[in-house]
Amino acid sequence: MNWRSFARRWLVLVVFVLLWQLATTIADDPYFPSPLKILGTAGHAWFGDGAFTSDVLPSLGRLLLGWAIAVLAGVPAGLALGRSPVVTAYFSPMLFFFRSVPATLLTPIFLVVFGLGSRMEVVMVLWGALWPILLNTIDGARSIDDVKVETSQAFGIRGRRWVLGVILPTAAPKVFAGMRLALSVSIILMVFAELVGSTSGIGFRLINAQGSFLLPEMWAWIVLVSVLGYLLNFVLAQAERRALDWHPGFRAGLGE
Template identity: 70%
Template structure:
């Protein structure tokens, strides 16, 4: 059944590509080239002129670094706030205010403070991705079964042992949900941060192709972002499925 469902998905995708090819070939609009032309431009765009090592890999490195820093900060802070209702009440207005500010609007601020450097892109990704991780970690820590916490108190399990043995496993489903949402946001911010004032990266290559009227190449970079998003989400879903295999009722 699993293979049948997978085959149906790819069959639908193939039908979509064929329809796209037929419509774009019939219309002949230069701004919307057919998939065959995009595929032909993709090889040179992704791997020619050192693009893979000079643009794709650095973009992925900045994406992962910003996302990982958000995870390393958001999870422990979220767990701490989730188990301290009083402290959460104090900081929640500030958290929701900061969360309401789109990271894209802060591009001028990041450029002014950090300059046209990779750390600006990393900081932008970090700011945009930390909120879903932080808030989901808070929610996960709040949902821990009180019976488990009472058991920890009875057996005098405190500190790191209680966090690693009780809080983190119980909050893990919601933490992973926040991490997956943050990863999708990180991909968007990776591209946006490379559209202004930089000379490398996927976003730079895409906007450069658009400025030079290389529309098949521009679409090739858009396709690459979509493929990367799909693969990274699938990879994280596999990690989540293995990490939460013990969780009753978890299906991924």
């Protein structure tokens, strides 16, 4: 790890928070509380009254479940379509049509079909997360060069060995790129779904705080979403580093 680069990134964050504190102190605007006031409210908001177990953990569960289903469905389908140009040509218009429909636009349909609750929220996250994973995997599976294909044919590499030993490793950087993009989309959709169709979760708590004019608490929930997004992306980035450390293109991208 490049510790100097790591320290610089955190230094920028610290400077930003200090400027935020200074600006909010000078402005003294109740709609924009200072970081210290938000921090003072966060502990009770996140952990008081059972909020962590009744709201934070269920939100994480719905988020990760929808994202995981999208991975399990999108990666195999993307590998299959990416290595079948004729099939992809038939399905491409439909894929890009459905991809262009935002999950938020389908909220009324999801509410009618699945009702209020966890199922609707998981389906909304799944819909939004599926397309980046699927389309990036298709692109990755297409990127296998002719030399690898001819070498595999010469050595009789077929079936599972061909998929797991050639296609998947070649497509892996694109797959991880799709997974990381899908994770960011999933966080947004998780909060949105809980704003409109839930009786628990981070989004539910956020909209309740806003409706009750508990503005520091509202900001505390917004900060929690940012923190969770950072932590989840960090964990996935570490998994990507371990899985692709052997890949020349990935190491070059890290500047190694």
